[in-house]
Amino acid sequence: MNAASEGETMNPRMQIEFSRGGRFEVELLADEAPKTCAVIQARLPFEYTFFQSVVSGLALLCLPPDLTVPRENQRVSAIEPGTLSFLVADEPVLVPDEIYISYGIFISRGLTVDMNQPVNVFGKVVGDLDELKRTCRRVHMEGAETVRFSALP
Numbered sequence: 001m002n003a004a005s006e007g008e009t010m011n012p013r014m015q016i017e018f019s020r021g022g023r024f025e026v027e028l029l030a031d032e033a034p035k036t037c038a039v040i041q042a043r044l045p046f047e048y049t050f051f052q053s054v055v056s057g058l059a060l061l062c063l064p065p066d067l068t069v070p071r072e073n074q075r076v077s078a079i080e081p082g083t084l085s086f087l088v089a090d091e092p093v094l095v096p097d098e099i100y101i102s103y104g105i106f107i108s109r110g111l112t113v114d115m116n117q118p119v120n121v122f123g124k125v126v127g128d129l130d131e132l133k134r135t136c137r138r139v140h141m142e143g144a145e146t147v148r149f150s151a152l153p
Helices: 034-043 129-142
Strands: 013-018 023-028 046-052 057-062 083-087 098-106 119-126 145-151
Touching: 013 119, 023 034, 023 129, 034 119, 046 098, 046 129, 057 129, 098 119, 098 129, 129 145
Parallel strands: none
Antiparallel strands: 013 023, 013 145, 023 119, 046 057, 046 145, 057 098, 083 098, 083 119
């Protein structure tokens, strides 16, 4: 039997790499967010500057000026550490496109007035979540950092 059991598909994978150190494999949740994953995969490689979220908890975020996706597989809460998600722009309430990398308790826009800005959950870090947490805390304490999204070597 192959790596995927019968009836299961293998989700595609990519990696994220922090400019000051830290590389993590990410499983794309293609079954749950196929459109978002397709857009992300088509754009690889790309990089954006990530910084600590100020309203959603333990997550890094970036504001991609040139990337958007349709809404799908959306949640506001129950987003586990190590999750990658995309907040789709909502112009009437001045919400821009945002990509998040969660590393602890994360509630999408949990401190905003309407508390109703769900994110597309599209990926999950595979492996050492403690190392991801240390890396993200470094960004929180030392400032913004470039994160490169790319295909696995």
